[in-house]
Amino acid sequence: MEKIRLTPLARQDLRDIWTFGAETWGDAQAERYFDAIYATLELIADFPDIARLRQEFSPPIRLHPHQSHVIAYDAAEGGIDVIRILHMKADVLALLEP
Template sequence: MPVRPIRLSPAAATDLRKIRQYTVEQWGHEQWLRYSDELDRRFEQLSKNPALGPVRDEIRPGLRSAPMGSHIVWYRMRVEDLEIVRVLHATMDPKMRL
């Protein structure tokens, strides 16, 4: 299966900035670098195998989810790319935020 380019939605980009800020404040820059690397690996894994996460049509049609550390990556497959829609903490209610 071909690798799809990854595109972050504006909301996902904001999520990542907030995750970075919180992680640096709580655990330091080195921990952020480690977590950021894990996020990048997860995004790459999803771009190579976009069907990895289950379809979550009950949240929004065509949406999929994949756990990553303390977060859930919410994404959708599109013809031209894999869109990361949101990166939400696992305790957040996706129906309220997606």
């Protein structure tokens, strides 16, 4: 079982982050940022309780910052389910509500 599982929206978020980074700062910087996000995902998967459970969401989820983004995830058996990876300036509450 994979320890990091991405929802389709989280996969699209990663594609969008890479594309924006490549268009704005070049492919090399986009790769560095992508690698840093993935390292943060691995850290979270190893320590899923690193972020507190946020009860204001239904169902409750965890949010962990990474530079300009916030990683929304749920701790699951054997790893994490990444729900979204959103820019910190986004309306995170609205984007995460069903």
